[in-house]
Amino acid sequence: MKTFTRVADHVLLATLKALRLDSRLFDVLYRNKNRKLFTNxxxxxxxxxxxxxxxxxxxxxxxxxxxxxxxxxxxxxxxxxxxxxxxxxxxxxxxxxxxxxxxxxxxxxxxxxxxxxxxxxxxxxxxxxxxxxxxxxxxQIGSYLFDEKMIVNIVDLRERVMRSDGLILPGHYDLFLEPVQMHSDRVVRHIWDEKICGVDITSLSELEVPYSWYHRFSFNDPGAVDHFLCEPESVLSFDLHTINEESQLPTQLSYSRPVVKGGRIDGFLVYFHARFDDEVFFTTGPEADRAMSWSYQLLRTKPLQYETGQTLNFNIEVDRWSNTNSWRWKCS
Ligand SMILES: C[S@@+](CC[C@H](N)C(=O)[O-])C[C@H]1O[C@@H](n2cnc3c(N)ncnc32)[C@H](O)[C@@H]1O
Structure with a gap:
């Protein structure tokens, strides 16, 4: 029965794609979900x-x-x-x-x-x-920066209703994906590496779906981060005054950085800076005066140990940044 349902879903999705109705369907579903969420x-x-x-x-x-x-x-x-x-x-x-x-x-x-x-x-x-x-x-800013359809909604209004020299507040964004070690009592361990009260559950690794929500961790407390392994540096910047489509952003990013404070990497912390102009901005990062309504999103990795001075290589690929399900990250 399960296989039948999966095949039926697959056929339905393929048909919608062929008719170019899939993105419109997702759009309608997203709008309904967003409308309901913000009634709360x-x-x-x-x-x-x-x-x-x-x-x-x-x-x-x-x-x-x-x-x-x-x-x-x-x-x-x-x-x-x-x-x-x-x-x-x-x-x-x-x-x-x-x-x-x-x-x-x-x-x-x-x-x-x-x-x-x-x-x-x-x-x-x-x-x-x-x-x-x-x-x-x-x-229109989600905790993953792009997940509230900011670019498409704002470009539509900018092009249709704004003066050409109009101002968007906030307009400029810098995205950070920083390798971190979590505080020892806040690490979410990979269940298939664990014995739970003496029960070996490693066979459950069959259930693992790479890059799924299981591999992410959402939290609000900056104290949960023990330390950054590298000097923070933004991986992506864009301005809503000039960008026209999300597809203008690179869909693949990588960096090699020296580890400045050795330790165990538990994942990559997603946060951003949002700028209103050269002086006024806020950060959702772990700085002291962080804007708290956005959660941290941790893109979890296998716990690897790094020494200070080693090089950390990171790579991320996305279909679209606004489709956070499509994010695929790797570190070596
Ligand atoms: C993150 S909340 C911000 C609410 C308010 N501006 C504030 O700063 O407290 C985003 C709001 O945008 C609304 N919204 C999202 N997309 C929209 C769209 N395309 N058209 C109209 N409303 C939208 C949601 O219903 C929600 O109330």
Whole structure:
């Protein structure tokens, strides 16, 4: 029965691909999932509780919004960024969200006595303003940086509704994939290397699916990282003002770096810097003032021991960065 279902799935997917309907189907499924996820108040509370995140957006809007600015807040959620922009004196703010959370955003703006925000309940791809937009503010940023369809959503608005010299906040990104040793009581061991209360479970290694979610670990506590093996350096940078398609990004990256602090590699830590301009930015990395609403994602590896001074080689290949299931990483 299982084999039959697998074959049926395979045939269905192949047919959809042949008809070029697969990406549209995935798109519809993604939108539904995203809409439902952001109806959940918990995720919004987590973002609002992130004081660094909120402060940096506020700093950037105070600096860049002018009395004649037309601002669009893509994915307004609870309305917080649209409200910041309105309070900075923007002429007009469009606040778009496809999730029902937007009803709370409208109430919040009303309570603040703001009349210059227009709320639009729907997907950004259908948004058409009356006048060109000067500033696009957004938090379309996933913990894997690309996993909330940031590039496609923003390029669509940039090309259709923004002035050619319009400003995207934040617009510039640097991605880091850093080799780390985890704290000894926070290492997630590979189950097939273990005996559990005396039971040898190595035969379960048959279940292993390479690069699956089992090989990743999501966490929030920076204290879980014992140390970095190399000097951090970003592997990829891009700017939303100039990029046109995700396919412009390289799909294969590699580096060779000296190990500056020896130890065991447990995986590669995914984090990023998001820049509003040359001065205002936030990091989701383990620095002291990190923006906390994003989780760390660890791309786990076999635990290998490195001495200080050795060279660590890393390689990652992706089909698309926004499809985190397609990430394949290796270290030697
Ligand atoms: C990470 S939350 C950010 C919420 C809010 N801007 C903040 O900073 O607290 C992203 C929001 O974007 C919305 N969203 C995602 N893609 C969208 C799209 N293409 N069109 C409209 N809303 C979208 C989600 O429903 C969610 O509320």
């Amino acid at each position: 108040t918990y995720v919004h509370q987590k973002m609002l509780a992130d004081t660094i995140r909120c402060q940096r957006y506020h700093d950037a809007l105070v600096k860049h919004v002018k009395p004649d600015s037309v601002v669009v807040d893509l994915g307004t959620g609870t309305g917080i960024l649209a409200i910041f922009a309105a309070k900075c004196g923007a002429k007009k703010v469009y606040a778009i969200d496809h999730s029902d959370i937007i009803q709370h955003a409208e109430k919040l703006a009303k309570r603040e006595g703001l009349t210059n925000i227009e709320f639009i309940h729907g997907h950004s791809s259908r948004f058409v303003p009356n006048s060109k937009v000067d500033i696009l503010v957004h938090d």
